[in-house]
Amino acid sequence: RKRLPPSPWGLPLIGHVHHLSRLPHQSLQNLSRKLGGIMYLRLGMTPAIVISSPDLAKEALRSNDSSFGFRPYLLVGEYLTYNFKGIGLSNGDHWKNMRKICITELFSVKRMESFRGLRLAEVSHLVSRLAQASKSQSVVNVRELVTDFNFNIHLTVLTFNVQTRILMSKRFFGENLSDDELAEARVFKELIDESVKFAFQFHISEFVPSWLKWIDWNIPQAKRVAAKQDEFLQKIIDEHKAKKSRPTKDFMDILLEQRGDDQEVVKAILMSFAQEILIAGMDTSACTVEWALLELVHNPEVMKKAQEELDVVVGRNRMVTETDFSKLTYLEAVIKETLRLHPPVPILVPHMSNKACVLAGFDVPKGATTIINFYSISRDPNVWEHPTKFWPERFGQITADVKGQDFELIPFGAGRRMCPGMSLGLKTVHLVLSNLLHSFHWERVPGESYNLDEGVGSVTWPKSPLQAQLTPRLRNLDVIFNFAQ
Numbered sequence: 223r224k225r226l227p228p229s230p231w232g233l234p235l236i237g238h239v240h241h242l243s244r245l246p247h248q249s250l251q252n253l254s255r256k257l258g259g260i261m262y263l264r265l266g267m268t269p270a271i272v273i274s275s276p277d278l279a280k281e282a283l284r285s286n287d288s289s290f291g292f293r294p295y296l297l298v299g300e301y302l303t304y305n306f307k308g309i310g311l312s313n314g315d316h317w318k319n320m321r322k323i324c325i326t327e328l329f330s331v332k333r334m335e336s337f338r339g340l341r342l343a344e345v346s347h348l349v350s351r352l353a354q355a356s357k358s359q360s361v362v363n364v365r366e367l368v369t370d371f372n373f374n375i376h377l378t379v380l381t382f383n384v385q386t387r388i389l390m391s392k393r394f395f396g397e398n399l400s401d402d403e404l405a406e407a408r409v410f411k412e413l414i415d416e417s418v419k420f421a422f423q424f425h426i427s428e429f430v431p432s433w434l435k436w437i438d439w440n441i442p443q444a445k446r447v448a449a450k451q452d453e454f455l456q457k458i459i460d461e462h463k464a465k466k467s468r469p470t471k472d473f474m475d476i477l478l479e480q481r482g483d484d485q486e487v488v489k490a491i492l493m494s495f496a497q498e499i500l501i502a503g504m505d506t507s508a509c510t511v512e513w514a515l516l517e518l519v520h521n522p523e524v525m526k527k528a529q530e531e532l533d534v535v536v537g538r539n540r541m542v543t544e545t546d547f548s549k550l551t552y553l554e555a556v557i558k559e560t561l562r563l564h565p566p567v568p569i570l571v572p573h574m575s576n577k578a579c580v581l582a583g584f585d586v587p588k589g590a591t592t593i594i595n596f597y598s599i600s601r602d603p604n605v606w607e608h609p610t611k612f613w614p615e616r617f618g619q620i621t622a623d624v625k626g627q628d629f630e631l632i633p634f635g636a637g638r639r640m641c642p643g644m645s646l647g648l649k650t651v652h653l654v655l656s657n658l659l660h661s662f663h664w665e666r667v668p669g670e671s672y673n674l675d676e677g678v679g680s681v682t683w684p685k686s687p688l689q690a691q692l693t694p695r696l697r698n699l700d701v702i703f704n705f706a707q
């Protein structure tokens with residue numbers, strides 16, 4: 223007889239689905255407080271294991287990495303990534319190849335370095351536009367600052383531009399674009415939004431055995447979105463092939479060289495990257511910056527300390543650059559503390575065990591969806607002192623890092639499926655947050671409460687966009703941030 227981990231009470235057919243709210247990491251945290259570090263759930267007909275302790279996360283993602291380094295079936299993977307040809311949702315040899323290409327061609331140290339100037343230029347642009355805005359309006363809505371797509375320079379646009387330039391030598395957003403280019407950008411954005419929205423809908427096919435998947439009523443919609451996506455990407459690939467002269471090879475050149483005969487793979491990777499850029503790359507970095515500013519605005523003594531460090535390390539006559547990061551240790555602690563308390567992807571991306579195994583003495587069935595609830599781990603009073611307090615100073619006493627070695631702090635996951643964009647994500651958050659803190663005084667709007675409620679979505683943003691009062695801190699902002707554009 224199998225010895226399964228403990229479960230809450232279940233219902234026929236749906237199993238334990240009724241225990242999950244629209245913020246599943248919070249419902250799972252509540253359940254784990256009663257049931258412990260490992261639980262067994264039945265989501266419809268799909269078995270699932272939920273892990274909520276650093277030791278068990280380590281057992282799954284390090285000691286048993288070869289069993290748990292798989293993804294479960296997701297409808298979006300089948301229809302919108304050309305039958306699992308992308309990275310984040312695929313498995314097996316295809317995933318291995320794709321991950322290798324990404325790590326060597328997209329996220330290598332050399333590639334990161336070659337786009338350093340580009341990141342700096344986009345940040346300079348953001349700060350100068352903010353400086354202009356702060357002259358006419360004293361209160362700034364930080365969400366608009368980070369997500370507005372009306373083709374001004376905002377943070378998500380910044381990360382999007384950086385990524386699409388690396389991927390396909392193309393800048394979709396910004397000034398001086400023709401009407402056709404703007405129309406193309408709009409279609410791209412709508413397509414990605416539609417796919418992301420689709421990915422986060424309820425799909426019955428994910429909760430039934432594979433032979434019953436055909437009953438899913440969302441399949442016709444998936445096919446419609448896929449056809450639109452295919453048409454758009456084919457156009458981009460054709461344009462790219464026609465325009466041969468480029469100073470350096472971009473990622474699409476490399477993919478076409480390596481997989482030229484298999485255009486579906488090229489399209490799948492581009493689309494899964496486009497989505498991953500928006501969900502994983504852009505929104506995760508942007509919402510980390512917003513959470514950090516929210517905490518700092520409401521903890522002015524922490525903000526003061528971070529700004530004093532910037533004055534000592536950088537001085538008041540220039541912008542912060544990536545070479546300053548190693549000396550900005552307090553800022554690093556602020557970012558770690560933000561990723562601990564407000565992880566953008568609190569339950570990571572679901573894993574799956576490809577064989578039956580034993581974890582903490584319990585049987586884990588083959589094919590069980592495995593959820594690592596980092597949110598429970600990062601707020602566990604047995605692991606963290608004053609777990610719900612925003613307290614960067616804790617990182618003066620403990621050495622835990624976010625790089626996948628310390629299982630009490632895994633906002634990027636760990637093991638073979640760990641986020642490959644971590645370095646880019648961290649660099650972006652450091653560069654943007656440090657320059658925003660260096661350039662402006664950020665103050666709470668009188669009457670605004672310290673609201674830490676979380677919104678529902680593909681990444682966890684603050685529920686209400688942060689409003690803050692903004693005044694320039696450096697005297698020659700225009701001069702300082704103009705040079706790099």
Ligand code: HEM
Nearest residue numbers: 310502503506507567570571633634635636639641643647
């Ligand atoms: C603050 C920024 C970011 C955070 C917190 C974050 C977090 C995560 C997490 C938790 C996972 C799942 C790990 C797991 O399953 O164990 C993941 C996977 C992934 N992320 Fe990120 N991410 C960030 C930035 C980025 C960026 C900038 C990119 C690329 C442009 C990126 C690309 C990916 C990809 C491709 C995967 C799937 C990896 C695979 O399945 O093999 N991420 N990320």
